[in-house]
Amino acid sequence: MTLLLPNLVLRLLPLALVSAFATAPAPDLNATWSLNGSVEGVTFAETCALTQTDAQLSGSCKDDLATRVVTGTVADKAVTFSHASEYQGQALTLNFAGHLDDAGALSGSVDVQPLGYQGTFTATKTPPAAAPASASATPSSSKL
Numbered sequence: 684m685t686l687l688l689p690n691l692v693l694r695l696l697p698l699a700l701v702s703a704f705a706t707a708p709a710p711d712l713n714a715t716w717s718l719n720g721s722v723e724g725v726t727f728a729e730t731c732a733l734t735q736t737d738a739q740l741s742g743s744c745k746d747d748l749a750t751r752v753v754t755g756t757v758a759d760k761a762v763t764f765s766h767a768s769e770y771q772g773q774a775l776t777l778n779f780a781g782h783l784d785d786a787g788a789l790s791g792s793v794d795v796q797p798l799g800y801q802g803t804f805t806a807t808k809t810p811p812a813a814a815p816a817s818a819s820a821t822p823s824s825s826k827l
Contacts (some may be wrong), residue, residue, distance in 0.1 A: 710760055710783045712740060715809040720793050722802030725770075731806070733764075740764050755779075762789060779804060 712735040721727050731744040731753060740755035744766050755764025760783040768775045775798065781791025789806040 694704050710757065710787075711735060712762065712783075716806040717787070718744065718803035718804055718806040720802055722795055723800045730809070751821060760784075762791075768795075773798075782804070783811060 712733050714733060715729045716733060717728075718731050720726070727746060729746045731742060731743040732738055733742040733753065735757060738757050740753065740757060740762070742753045743750050745751070746754050748769075751766040751768065753764050753766045755762065762781045762783055763779065765776055765778045767778045768777050776796045778794040778796065779791060780794070781789045781804065783789050787808060791802075791804060793804050794800075795802070
């Protein structure tokens with residue numbers, strides 16, 4: 684019996700160590716996001732539909748002028764993505780680098796190239812639209 688206990692401990696120790704150091708699952712960014720930002724005093728708002736496949740992000744961001752293709756990556760809670768844009772006729776690339784907080788909000792910096800302008804952004808998941816209330820399956824009848 685005395686030999687079994689140390690032997691059992693030695694067998695279970697690797698499993699305990701792996702469990703203790705296992706990383707949390709990657710966040711799920713599959714959603715529609717309401718994104719607001721500011722660069723050099725210019726504010727902007729976009730609605731971004733993001734799809735996450737493993738560590739890759741894809742989707743689109745739409746503002747009042749256009750819908751743009753998004754590509755990016757996710758590593759733990761660090762999120763980076765970019766899309767083309769335009770300001771006063773000049774082609775731009777907006778590069779976002781953010782962090783997903785415990786409440787599920789995304790915030791970070793935006794780098795505008797080729798201008799080299801810096802700014803900040805925040806994004807929150809847009810709640811799914813509520814399903815319309817359905818009529819009761821049993822008609823109510825009231826007789827006076």
